Amino acid sequence: MQQLPSNSISLFCFFCMLLSSSYAKPRISSPAFAANSCNFPAIFNFGDSNSDTGGISAALYPINWPYGQTYFHMPAGRFSDGRLIIDFIAESFGLPYLSAYLDSVGTNFSHGANFATGGSTIRVPDRILPTNEGFGFSPFYLDIQLSQFMLFKSRSQMIRQRGGIYASLMPQEEYFSQALYTFDIGQNDFTADLFADMPIEKIYASVPDVINSFAYNVKSIYNSGGRSFWIHNTGPLGCYAFVFLYSPSAPALKDSAGCVKPYNELAQYFNLKLKEAVVQLRKAFPSAAFTYVDVYSIKYSLFKEPEKYGTSSVSHTTYGMEEVRINTTLH
Template identity: 55%
Template sequence: MESLTIHAIGLVIVVKLVLNPVFCLSKCDFPAIFNFGDSNSDTGGLSAAFGQAPPPNGETFFHIPAGRFSDGRLLIDFISERLGLPYLSPYLDSMGSNFSHGANFATAGSTIRPQNTTMSQSGYSPISLDVQFVQYSDFQRRSQIIRKQGFFQNLLPEEDSFSRALYTFDIGQNDLTAGYKLNMSTEQVKAYVPDLLGQFSNIIKYIYAQGGRSFWIHNTGPVGCLPYVMDRFLVTAAQIDKYGCASPFNDVAQYFNLRLKETVVQLRKELPLAAITYVDVYAVKYYLISHANKLGFEDPFLACCGHGGKYNYNRFNKCGGKKVVNGKEIILAKSCRNPSVRINWDGTHFTEAANKWIFDRIVDGSFSDPPFPLNFACRRMDH
């Protein structure tokens, strides 16, 4: 009887190995990460170009402002940690940067397609995805010229790092809100999504043409659950779903994600050597927000760092905002007492605690297509 049981257990293990091809593969050895995106993954690009994200940003983990619009680490930081790589230096930061293990081209406020406004007018970064690609392409070429000259060899990636690297993307959220800021209807915003994804697809193809092979692509989150959206666009009670999020904005995000997934499927056909992982961060973020209390978090719509209003968010007095009273500078938009129980940091971005919770759900491939863990993201389904 005992031998039969052991045989049965062995059979189950063999079946699992056959059904889950990941067990038959060796882990990827990513020597570098090249990241493209917006504030969800900006580790200091916008701060380097336009001024540091003010305190209390960075207070939880870095204990000083660290270029991130959060109290601590972002998803891209946890990705770097899991792959055993240093945190990514922003491409635009000339101070103390080390690019030997990759570079971050993301900037807060970035969009896929260029905006016809200045940053002071709309808040959107001029460093859209096409510019980020130009920066990457220039970095790839010039880093190798400089290495061959014998300069900064320890601070720049080796030549084969570009083909072996993981290319990460988290962008598109700002493209959706940009339309609403121009008073477009939900249908009008949806109408330009195919153009957005056409431009996004081109960037993936350009990187592939320059040797990139492993792509890890986050879809966009539930923008209708962000305090800044609900405050900025005067959401009506009829538009609020049972969990407190604004349905029209989430509908647009889901439409974008549906079309993004279709784009990824098409890219796999056109780029046969590419391993492209689509990661459903929308589902994870929405679950976190809709089950906040059960998961140990407080009100998911109340910003930790802010000043006044229903959501502790005021777009004219954002996190770290100051005011001079009787010649003395006073910080009005301060941090909450315990960011570790908050999901929303400043009305727009997530806290480190929320980012860590989200990362822990996506790292094993549970929300990925194909369902490979992060450290197997160089593998394709046909392997």
């Protein structure tokens, strides 16, 4: 492991280099970032409930107790009992937690904004929240999140130019090229089809279109000036509690970890194609840095080997068809 300069590289960069050089899994497949250092002044995040810090709660309905109970000690707009990965990333830079773009109360965008909302998809969803059908998805799918970002970028600079009390709540213009752009989205594009008993071969066939839509949005952000990208793959779909609630055939298809094997294989196929897309993005845009993060392996290990993380079992809470949050404090 190489020696780190004191105070010049954040904990986040140390984490990147540690995983890149020391472990096969979970792995981060990028040797460098576009920025000269990892002291990113802002983060702009896109995703679903894995990284939603209050968007769906502000826009459609509040996220109520017991969410937030172990860290915030109150509902905090997150589908979690505590912090999300995006919160820890912000902490590693010494930045405040990201305010949701859709939240108009007490927001501060001086160091970035969060466009993620629970239930978001990459492509246009079939069923939009709110719905009487029992489940649905966020209207703020990835194309909409991109549009919101573009609008935010232009309007935030108009506000800064006007001055006044709101100017300091907006990011500086140069932050948009210096920022880290994070993505955690994709699983919801498949869950509805799975629970509708669509033939899994047909779902596999949809993966290239999902990947192309994702790559289009990343390219658009690059064209707007973004240069540092942090991209999570999707987690093990077959391990989440909602699978057993909505899929009658799930219990008969479990693996040794108690997860539905065909669903996890679908997630792995999506992740393979996502990684291939990241490789192509690197080739197309050599002046940028694209980091592919294998969170699938991290999450799967929580179900397969919970004792490694200080607990004998993993319990869950569910939000319809959305991401299941680990509801166990790991020591």
